[in-house]
Amino acid sequence: MISKIELRNFKCFQLLKLPLAELTLLAGSNASGKSSLLQALVVLHQTIRENEWSTRLILNGGILNLGTVQDVINKIHGRNEFDLALTNEESTYRWTFTGDRPEMSMEVSCHPKRDDSPKEILNKLLPAGAGCEPTVCSTLESLTYITAERIGPRDFYPLEDRSTIQTVGPKGEHAVSCLYRLAEKPITQKMCIDTAPPTLMRQVEAWMQYFFPGCGIEVTPIARMNAVSLGIRTSAETDYHRPVNVGFGLTQVLPIIVAILSANENDLILIENPEVHLHPAGQALMGSFLAMAAGAGSQIILETHSDHVLNGIRRAVRKKVLTQSQVALHFFRPSTPELDQVVSPQLDASGNVDFWPEGFFDQFDKDMNHFAGWGE
Incomplete structure (x- = not known):
């Protein structure tokens, strides 16, 4: 399982260090970076699938099209490179991706843990012949990505x-x-x-x-x-x-069910907006279904705008389908000097959320307060 992802100067992120769990929920306003986080993983998967000996990151392929280098570099703090790191139970691997801004691929250097020298010979983006982690290779190679469209x-x-x-x-x-x-x-x-x-x-x-x-x-x-x-x-x-x-x-819904049930243990599954075209009760059931899958051995990262999906997950925790430590909640918001770009509410064993940041699935309460005459 990938337990943490780090990004530096990738798209809207100057620096992001995000813990991941068996089930990770990404929420937040539009254009706040949720999809960018998923794309960072997918572009690795795409490069491995299309060229296992590649020394360049493939920005455009059969799965994902990110454009040119200037489209993936942070507009304010980046120049011509970004860094990405993945941590699992045993190791951390860091990559540096470099390229001229008009190019459609980027040179790759890999920096394994406890070795700062970049590796020029790569197999599946990891150092060839250097005892690369089979779990990292297999996780990235077998990744499933389901978009909202x-x-x-x-x-x-x-x-x-x-x-x-x-x-x-x-x-x-x-x-x-x-x-x-x-x-x-x-x-x-x-x-x-x-x-x-x-x-x-x-x-x-x-x-x-x-x-x-x-x-x-x-x-x-x-x-x-x-x-x-x-x-x-x-x-x-x-x-x-x-x-x-x-x-x-x-x-x-059919592709999500097929993907979940056909996955092998420890497979990584990324899903955008699993609630699409589902009524509220179905959205809550989707949250429960994904929680059950995460408790059964898959690692799932989902992006959602549905409080019903969140509540389905909370109910699954309350029923002990999975523990609260197996769930990570991350709320994204536009980067400003005053606020952290990502905040991470926690669940307790009863499925309660410890705090609700402004904008974190609170629109229903705001609307009800308005009708009660308590707010604008």
Whole structure:
């Protein structure tokens, strides 16, 4: 598990040192740095996946497009480089990325712990032949990233070879393909719903019913095409329908469920706005579901604007699905000289938040105070 990330002169951050937990929730105002933190991890993953011997950081690829060097360097304090460090239970690795501002990739130097000399020969961005941490390599390489802009309903979904496509894709575009290819994969008992067989296909369907009662799914190969169709029903009494004819939220939740249930232990999963197109009760269920997954062995970092997702996590802590020490809450706000850019409320064993910074999921209270005549 990655226990801390550090950034210097990356995008909006002059210096950030952020602890991570099994489940880390990023909240805050728009354009305050939440997505930038996720992008710092994704750009490492992208470089490893597209060129394992790369000595340059790939800013634009099949997963993420960050533009040029000037787009990723802090506009006020940076010049032509930024630093990134990751800490796990055993080691800290630091990278320095350097490049001319118009370039679309950056030179990489790695500084392993207790060795300040940069390494020129890199394998998966870590020193080659220097006993690099297999956990760091595997965590970055197998990372799953799901953006807020997930694909909507489709009449059919292309099938990809499992050797080239190993995650659901940033827009969830490979979720149905993964579900079909890995249909019989056994699921960890901790994430199994007892009423369904412990295989990926049946457990995905069972969890979809958790969010959408009566939901059923079937994935059917299309003859003479490398593609499958997805059928969804919303009741046991109805036939399967095309995704376009059912609620939009079903196809937004499906990639998250497939990603979580198909993940291996200690896999890192990044999710933007898991609450998209879910009603409030479904958003709370999503928080509980992600908390259960984190308690079962995955590491999850999620960005959310939903107090219902937060409350679902708090309820999971109260029910001891995971401990309060397994949850990290971070509230981001625009950088100013007067305020810390990130503050981190804490949970207790009952799921209570120790303090609520201004703007931290407090809009409901502000609105109710307004209607009660207590505020503007």
